[in-house]
Amino acid sequence: MSYSKNIILFSALYISLIVGFLFNENLNYGSYYDWINVYVPPIKDFSNNFYYTLVNFDTYGQRHSPVYLIVLSFFYKFGLDLDIIRFLHLHLCLILIFLFYNCLKLRFQNINKSTLQLLSMFIFLSPTFRSLSIWPDSRLPGLIIFVLSIYFFLKFLKKNDYPKIINAWLSAFTLILSAYISPNFSLFAFFTYFFFLKHLEIKNFCLLIFFSLILSIPMFYYIF
Numbered sequence: 001m002s003y004s005k006n007i008i009l010f011s012a013l014y015i016s017l018i019v020g021f022l023f024n025e026n027l028n029y030g031s032y033y034d035w036i037n038v039y040v041p042p043i044k045d046f047s048n049n050f051y052y053t054l055v056n057f058d059t060y061g062q063r064h065s066p067v068y069l070i071v072l073s074f075f076y077k078f079g080l081d082l083d084i085i086r087f088l089h090l091h092l093c094l095i096l097i098f099l100f101y102n103c104l105k106l107r108f109q110n111i112n113k114s115t116l117q118l119l120s121m122f123i124f125l126s127p128t129f130r131s132l133s134i135w136p137d138s139r140l141p142g143l144i145i146f147v148l149s150i151y152f153f154l155k156f157l158k159k160n161d162y163p164k165i166i167n168a169w170l171s172a173f174t175l176i177l178s179a180y181i182s183p184n185f186s187l188f189a190f191f192t193y194f195f196f197l198k199h200l201e202i203k204n205f206c207l208l209i210f211f212s213l214i215l216s217i218p219m220f221y222y223i224f
Contacts, residue, residue: 006117013124014094021090021134027127031135038062039069039136040082046073067180068138086136093133093140097123099147106154142182149174149185153192156199165204168196172208176215 019025026032042060045053046069057066075085101120108116123129132140152171156164171192179186189212197205 003114003117006114006121009118010121013121017090017124017130017133020130021087025134026131028131031131031137034137035086035135039072042066042069043073043076043082046070047077064138065142065181065183068136068141072136086134089136089141090133093129093144096129096140096144096147097121099144099151103147103151103154106151106158138181142178142185144178145174145181146178146185146188149178149188149192153195157195165200168200168204168208169211172196172212173215176212180219 024032038060042053042057042062046066050070050073054066054070072085072089075088076082080088097120100123101117104111104116104120105113129140149171152167152174156167156171175185175189175192179189193209193212196208200208
């Protein structure tokens with residue numbers, strides 16, 4: 001498929017997502033109710049009394065991190081309507097498609113770029129992607145930053161000069177950030193740090209571990 005046809009297809013899929021937003025599409029059936037009953041209350045409470053809501057966040061029955069809800073609460077506190085916040089969130093989620101495409105380009109350099117573009121646009125067809133784009137949830141923003149971590153990790157594996165170290169640090173930083181938003185991504189540290197140990201000098205690896213532990217302190221403090 002040519003580049004121009006891919007642009008037309010992307011535009012059509014993007015418009016379908018906007019139409020879904022306007023008609024309150026809810027393909028996985030749970031996202032709308034999660035947004036109304038689970039996410040909106042703490043967003044409003046964070047905007048009114050941040051410290052109390054943070055300390056008592058466990059009382060909301062949430063199984064996700066409060067970080068993304070805190071970000072959304074700032075928008076709400078500054079006077080943005082919840083539907084405008086949803087609309088901004090939807091466009092943030094589009095970043096996932098572009099990041100995934102760039103990861104495919106790094107991993108499959110012998111495959112035609114138009115084919116990789118087409119593969120990346122399959123994300124538009126995912127009921128979970130569509131639902132969690134239309135009804136904000138921390139999993140997609142966490143996934144976006146996690147895919148960015150994968151992008152730097154793939155660059156780390158391909159580079160043999162000084163940027164190799166930079167890409168390792170960027171991959172570690174974005175992985176930790178993704179775990180703050182969606183904690184399940186923290187498990188991938190066992191995989192990536194194994195490769196860091198194999199390909200980095202021991203001094204650089206120890207510095208990376210120390211850096212990661214420092215960044216993780218707020219999370220451990222909050223949990224315990």
